[in-house]
Amino acid sequence: MRRIVITGLGMINSVGHDKESSFDAICKGECGIDTITLFDASTYPVQIAAEVKDFDPTLVMPAKEVKKADRFIQLGLKAAKEAMEDAAIDENIDKERFGVSCASGIGGLPAIEKNSVICETRGPRRISPFFIPSALANMLGGFISIYHGLKGPNLGSVTACAAGTHAICEAAKTILVGGADRMLVVGAEAAICPVGIGGFASMKALSTRNDDPKHASRPFDANRDGFVMGEGAGALVLEELESAKKRGAKIYAELVGFGESADANHITTPTMDGPLRAMKAAWEMAGKIKIDYVNAHGTSTPINDKNETAALKALFDGKENCPPVSSTKGQIGHCLGAAGSIEAVISLMALEKGIIPPTINYETPDSECDLDYVVEGAREANLEAVMSNSFGFGGTNGVVIFKKFQG
Numbered sequence: 001m002r003r004i005v006i007t008g009l010g011m012i013n014s015v016g017h018d019k020e021s022s023f024d025a026i027c028k029g030e031c032g033i034d035t036i037t038l039f040d041a042s043t044y045p046v047q048i049a050a051e052v053k054d055f056d057p058t059l060v061m062p063a064k065e066v067k068k069a070d071r072f073i074q075l076g077l078k079a080a081k082e083a084m085e086d087a088a089i090d091e092n093i094d095k096e097r098f099g100v101s102c103a104s105g106i107g108g109l110p111a112i113e114k115n116s117v118i119c120e121t122r123g124p125r126r127i128s129p130f131f132i133p134s135a136l137a138n139m140l141g142g143f144i145s146i147y148h149g150l151k152g153p154n155l156g157s158v159t160a161c162a163a164g165t166h167a168i169c170e171a172a173k174t175i176l177v178g179g180a181d182r183m184l185v186v187g188a189e190a191a192i193c194p195v196g197i198g199g200f201a202s203m204k205a206l207s208t209r210n211d212d213p214k215h216a217s218r219p220f221d222a223n224r225d226g227f228v229m230g231e232g233a234g235a236l237v238l239e240e241l242e243s244a245k246k247r248g249a250k251i252y253a254e255l256v257g258f259g260e261s262a263d264a265n266h267i268t269t270p271t272m273d274g275p276l277r278a279m280k281a282a283w284e285m286a287g288k289i290k291i292d293y294v295n296a297h298g299t300s301t302p303i304n305d306k307n308e309t310a311a312l313k314a315l316f317d318g319k320e321n322c323p324p325v326s327s328t329k330g331q332i333g334h335c336l337g338a339a340g341s342i343e344a345v346i347s348l349m350a351l352e353k354g355i356i357p358p359t360i361n362y363e364t365p366d367s368e369c370d371l372d373y374v375v376e377g378a379r380e381a382n383l384e385a386v387m388s389n390s391f392g393f394g395g396t397n398g399v400v401i402f403k404k405f406q407g
Contacts, residue, residue: 002175002176002178003240004172004239004241004254005238005244005251006236006237006253006255007086007237007252008086008087008088008089008184008236009086009237009348010080010083010085010086010234010236011232011234011345011346012055012075012233013230014032014033014230014231014331014333015032017052019082019086019349023346025331026331026346027355027358027378028378029331029358029360031214031360032050032051032331032332033216033230033333034048034049034051034213035047035210035213036049036051036192036197038051039192044194046207047210048210048216048228049231049333050217050230050232051192052232055075057069057071057074060077060081061147068133069134069139070110070111070190071110071190071231072107072140072188072189072191072231072233072338073188075233075338076104076143076144076233077144079186079233080147080148080235082235083184083186083235084148084184084237087237087249087250088249088250089148093182095149095151096152097152097181098151098183099150099152099154099171099174099183100141100145100152100153100183100186101153101155101174101184102137102157102167102185102187102188103157103159103164103167103186103187103188103338103340103341104140104156104163104188104189104337104338105159105161105163105191105336105337106137106189106196107135107137107139107158108135108136109190109193109196110191110196111131111134112131113196115128115131115135137158140188141154141156148184150184152179152183153183157337159392160337160396161297161299161334161393162390162396163337163338164338164342164343165340165341165343165344165388165400166260166340167185167186167187167341168236168255168398169258169260169398171183171238172238172258175240181243182237183239184235185236185237186234187338187340188232188234188337189230189232189233189336189337189338189339190231192231196229204226205268205301206226206228207225207226207228207300208226215361216228217329217331217334217361218362219296219299219305219330220298220300220327220359220366220369220373221300221362221364221366222364223363224305227300227301227333228300228329229334230335231333231335231338233338233341233342234340234342234345235345241254251405252348252352253405254402254403254404254406255400255402256286256287256385257281257283257285257286257400258281258282258399259278259279259282259284259397259399260396260398261274261281261396262394263395263396264395267393267394268393270303270391272307272308272314274397275297275311276315278389278391278398279311279315279389282387282399282400283315285401289385290385291316291323291387292382292384292385293326293347293356293383293386293387294322294323294388295328295343295346295347295357295386295388296308296389297339298325298359299329299334305327308389310368319370322371324373324379324381325371326358326374327359328357331357339390340388340390344388344400344402347387347402348386350383350386351384351404354381355379355380355381356374356380357374357378358376358377358379359373384403384404387399387400388401
């Protein structure tokens with residue numbers, strides 16, 4: 001079987017515009033959640049989010065092209081550029097054997113909202129000709145393949161909050177069956193807009209701690225009251241091992257396991273069984289190796305955090321056997337379809353640097369959330385293998401396991 005390694009990483013979120021500054025801020029426990037500035041949310045029940053501040057899309061695309069791409073695409077292009085540069089991809093690489101696997105939970109929601117209003121108030125003739133191309137979720141992969149000249153498979157995962165992880169799984173499958181030698185995975189989301197915040201707020205999914213945004217996202221804490229929406233993008237270059245070795249690429253880690261499952265239970269309420277089966281599938285694929293750290297889905301919602309804790313206990317045969325677990329959503333919010341790719345990058349950087357990022361804002365213990373959540377701050381550790389979890393609405397689950405590369 002072909003072996004798959006990771007040779008490039010990129011990331012942008014509310015605490016940093018690149019992987020190094022983001023990871024450093026996350027490990028320091030810095031929080032990017034604040035009062036919303038992308039629109040006037042003063043009359044909304046939820047007025048906080050984790051925005052990417054001071055982002056200039058002209059750094060990654062010509063100014064005349066900006067209006068053709070909604071914000072999620074712009075953020076995705078930024079992360080993709082960093083990952084490609086990090087992987088030291090040059091023009092001699094066979095671009096016909098290099099594909100893209102993109103992910104977004106919603107796609108261009110701001111563009112959809114804006115043009116719907118225009119259609120209703122000003123008529124269909126005033127709809128932007130760039131509306132559809134800027135809003136389609138798979139256009140993230142379209143723009144990226146064009147900008148980098150990648151002519152291999154161009155895939156898209158639109159599986160809610162598991163999309164970023166599923167994009168990694170799809171890329172891995174493509175390489176395993178010989179469809180490509182390299183795949184650029186990019187998950188991106190930018191849904192902080194009136195209908196996005198209003199929609200999630202109406203279903204009571206979001207935290208309403210408007211007066212205390214820095215402490216609103218509190219994974220596993222007894223007083224958690226919902227997630228905080230974030231935005232951003234994460235990118236990874238996946239590469240067949242022999243191809244990576246042949247060009248002398250830096251190898252971050254090897255992808256040794258991935259698992260997917262469905263709850264088949266409820267459109268928005270997760271179960272314990274579905275996530276457990278996805279984790280079990282990934283772990284079994286990895287040969288049940290010792291897992292040293294789990295980057296949890298950890299949304300700061302009452303049900304998810306309880307169920308994920310129970311699933312981890314079931315997987316590892318008891319609380320005492322569970323590795324350290326943390327959720328970085330307290331720092332960067334829940335980036336929806338981009339969460340899995342961003343958190344995979346965080347997990348890989350933790351593996352490389354030997355640092356487990358902390359779970360912040362854990363103040364009041366919950367008897368049903370009683371694992372080692374690394375609440376005291378970032379922790380140095382000898383990490384050989386890490387797991388990253390993602391679970392989404394519709395009962396869709398994805399899990400990946402990375403291991404330090406051994407030739």
